[in-house]
Amino acid sequence: MSARSDVEATQNQMSSGVTPEHLKAALEQRLGAVHVDIIDMSGGCGQMxxxxxxxxxxxxxxxxxxHRLVNAALKxxxxxxxxWTPKCNTPEEWEKKQAQA
Structure with missing residues (x-):
């Protein structure tokens, strides 16, 4: 589901209240996340x-x-x-992945 225009994408995000920035802040606050990357896969409509x-x-x-911990935090x-597709890592796992990249 892709927004037909930037205006429509902004309206969809405003109506749901869900933006990448909001999700990042919520995860940092609620889970003590030390690194969060959020990618809008919906083409800007804020739905995926x-x-x-x-x-x-x-x-x-x-x-x-x-995943259950994340889903509960972002219910x-x-x-x-x-x-919604979360990829969850501990700081140690993330460091290993970054070193291999």
């Missing part, structure tokens, strides 16, 4: 996001437990959008 989230709270948790925001 992919996120890379790095938080020490993910330590010793399975992928499913990490209201996720309800207002169409699609």
């Amino acid at each position: 996001f992919e996120a890379i989230i790095v938080s020490p709270q993910f330590a010793k948790k399975t992928t499913l437990a990490r 209201d925001e996720i309800a207002a959008i169409h699609a």
